[in-house]
Amino acid sequence: MTGSSAGDLPPPPYRAGEKPRRSLGREAIAREALRIIDAEGIDAVSMRRVAAAFDTGPASLYAHVKNKEALLRLAFDLALEELEPVPVAADDWQAVMLRWSLGVHEMLQRHNDIAKLTFAHIPSGEAMLESTERVLGLMIGAGVPPQVAAWSLDILSLYIGADAYEGWLFGQQFGTDDPVEAEAFFGGIKDYFASLPADRFPYIVGNVAALMEGGGEERFRFGLDMFIAGIASTITR
Template structure:
């Protein structure tokens, strides 16, 4: 069928071509997810929410990320890249493990509650595996038996991740404008008072040691737990390297 010509009293309006959108990449999607986590937390991350950042539909993300679970794993793996892995020094193996643990904990804490993405799963991205390989190599170089090193790797990461996640839960309880130190001092005071008011006939030791039970900063308690875990490994070293 022939096309009807435009009437002479109407002017043709040139159609403006829409600018083509730059294709998305997996890195861009992960970056957007981490920005959301930093401001609003892991609960705010969704495929639809990230798609909105790029003014597109969620379906366009699936060419790069299978689902939200994979996205969270990619995000967690990304932050693992920030943790340094030192060359093994057998005589310093315990301190090297502690240094890696402190750095890992600091990175996870900095990214709000991203640590939750590592719970009830085994992070298997290249950066997370790099950390596991690094810690395992350091322990083996220090004389820790393979079986002990393997289980210790699991327990160490669980301790680091769980502590970082608990810190993030406390941060969510802060009132707007409240200082972090003010919050923790108030929390500890309330907890000590609660322990001190418990019935002495049922909880004599908790009541008597209320101040001791609530003493120490989060950093001090993290270091204490780290010492228990890492220094306790030395008893499994039989060749003298772990002394």
Template structure:
């Protein structure tokens, strides 16, 4: 840089050399945060089935070897994305008077986060909880159950059952939506059509299905989610 003030001023006012090659922008450093962002972007736009190391590196503009400097393997991506989702869950201060509602609220948050990223709950089904954010949610759920008077072993098994159901529910919804978009709406029968088909079944072979077709097809998906969660919670302290 020129030391003379007049030369420095002239340099500031000088027009750029049109023949010079433009400076290449510096690439942002690769971090676990950026890797997780890219992995979730794939899940949100293309679905969990499209999540691969190569797909993530394509978004980041780098190569697999660069990614493996930060993660162990493809399964490590599962740990990162579930940890990121769990970091968004708000845990209440355990209250013995409202512990059922509190736990239901945590599971609803988890369900909705899974549904934002189609198929991502498969990662939760196959991931051992070691991520600190995942463990934070597990710790919070256990604290709520213990505050409600549930004994520790029952609380531990109930957490497993509730987490499994929530992940399975979200996975089923994502699979239905994927098939709907791939094949159109024709394959999805309306509730009225299901009732018509059930009631038309031979009464001698399907007496209960035909008689209770309305009940069998009642409620939305979330209605049934709420029912199942409450069914489990209400049975814990009996």
């Protein structure tokens, strides 16, 4: 039996005991940035920090991304690829829009404070373009006026991002493991409302229970239902 011996093999591109270098590329860079976001938040991301994960310097990253801002947007576009694809056609466009909105919200919640990147930014990655195209198509195909459909997506994205980011802020303020502090905070607000002069604030005092009822997810879903119902009300045919 013949074959190459160990001495015939070319030397590896790294010394024994060393890990091979990870190859640079836009997707690899985005995944590293997203990993840092998940672990420490978006403020922990830097060109130097990401480059170090590839055993290189920041200058090497500039061949793939322009700056830190572009790097964060690339990571955000990568996170959007986790979304469930929107069907091209559906009998119930409202159910599809609700499921898609909930999916975006859940994705934002999975990735630390990435919801902050939804503001002053219009995602243009392929995943978001596909989703936008199909949601627009479902709404317009159902009779929603094109201008209403277009503006609705813009305002809906603000609502989803703002709610997810506020949820993250509350998580930072109260923690996620022990709800006692959060219960004490909201309990204090409830007691304060109840203690207001009833002659000056009759509706607040008389409806404290209604004002304080429901958790964050329940209130978010309520807002989505109202929003989608409002879009549906513009269909005239």
